[in-house]
Amino acid sequence: MNTFEFIIVEPAYQQHIALVRLNRPDALNALNLQLMGELRDALKELDDMDEVRVIVLTGNEKAFAAGADIKQMADKSAIDMLKIDQFSTWDGIKRTKKPIIAAVSGFALGGGCELAMTCDMIVASETAKFGQPEIKIGVMPGAGGTQRLSRAVGKALAMEMILTGNFINAEKAMAAGLINRIAPVELYLDEAMKLATEIAVQSPLATQMAKEAVLKSYELGLQEGLYFERKNYYLLFAGQDQKEGMSAFIEKRKPDFKGN
Numbered sequence: 368m369n370t371f372e373f374i375i376v377e378p379a380y381q382q383h384i385a386l387v388r389l390n391r392p393d394a395l396n397a398l399n400l401q402l403m404g405e406l407r408d409a410l411k412e413l414d415d416m417d418e419v420r421v422i423v424l425t426g427n428e429k430a431f432a433a434g435a436d437i438k439q440m441a442d443k444s445a446i447d448m449l450k451i452d453q454f455s456t457w458d459g460i461k462r463t464k465k466p467i468i469a470a471v472s473g474f475a476l477g478g479g480c481e482l483a484m485t486c487d488m489i490v491a492s493e494t495a496k497f498g499q500p501e502i503k504i505g506v507m508p509g510a511g512g513t514q515r516l517s518r519a520v521g522k523a524l525a526m527e528m529i530l531t532g533n534f535i536n537a538e539k540a541m542a543a544g545l546i547n548r549i550a551p552v553e554l555y556l557d558e559a560m561k562l563a564t565e566i567a568v569q570s571p572l573a574t575q576m577a578k579e580a581v582l583k584s585y586e587l588g589l590q591e592g593l594y595f596e597r598k599n600y601y602l603l604f605a606g607q608d609q610k611e612g613m614s615a616f617i618e619k620r621k622p623d624f625k626g627n
């Protein structure tokens with residue numbers, strides 16, 4: 368595994384579960400280009416490791432991430448931004464095949480909220496605050512906020528959050544469908560690990576195929592989506608995990624999935 372400056376990676380944090388911690392605490396984990404590049408590289412490495420089945424991405428108690436690094440962007444021109452092409456980094460993160468759970472405490476703002484929404488599930492501490500405050504610095508969400516937030520919480524709340532820059536707390540985020548679980552601040556990472564463990568015992572192949580199919584529902588019409596789902600379903604019958612899962616059911620025992 369590479370070593371990184373702004374993230375801490377523990378590939379074997381728990382059995383089959385890797386932990387990635389954003390680690391720029393002095394800047395509330397603001398996402399500078401180096402951090403995002405490191406995150407993309409780490410996720411790619413973890414995606415390629417057979418023993419890793421689920422990735423948990425977290426920050427610290429005070430901040431998951433307070434957004435893209437404003438100080439790094441402030442004096443850039445449109446052409447600078449185009450050349451830096453941050454999209455390619457975000458696209459790399461989005462391509463991760465294994466499930467990623469964001470464990471969020473404190474601020475998840477702007478690019479930080481977008482990063483959490485790019486993950487597959489969100490477990491939040493009671494102190495979590497989600498927001499897209501870009502409007503307050505004269506811009507707008509640029510890494511999926513207008514699209515993913517609207518789909519997650521609906522137009523009314525997304526529009527209000529994006530146009531006012533106001534934050535919502537964990538309780539409201541839960542009611543709106545943005546997050547999966549809430550836990551007290553000292554337990555949110557444990558809660559994310561519990562969720563990760565429930566997924567890590569499943570067939571890694573089925574997990575990845577199912578993740579891919581769910582994400583396709585954001586991009587395809589219903590007919591194409593159903594067709595895509597069916598192909599992935601059939602493909603799973605090429606693997607041993609399907610045989611193991613169905614034999615274990617019939618033999619009344621727990622399956623032992625190997626990911627092959």
Ligand code: DAK
Pocket residue numbers: 393394395397398433434435436437438453454457474476477478479500501504508509510
């Ligand atoms: N960038 C840089 N530094 C930040 C930062 C940020 N986003 N957020 C906080 N910091 C720094 C502060 O400057 C301060 O540093 P020092 O002054 O100590 O050197 C330190 O973190 C602690 O912050 P505060 O002193 O402000 O702490 P408070 O508790 O008083 O306030 C806060 C916390 C989160 C309310 C406040 O820091 C804040 O409003 N932060 C900015 C939040 C924000 O506006 N976020 C959105 C940024 S724009 C794209 C990809 C991504 C994006 C766009 C495009 N593409 C792929 C094209 C994303 C854009 C954004 O996220």
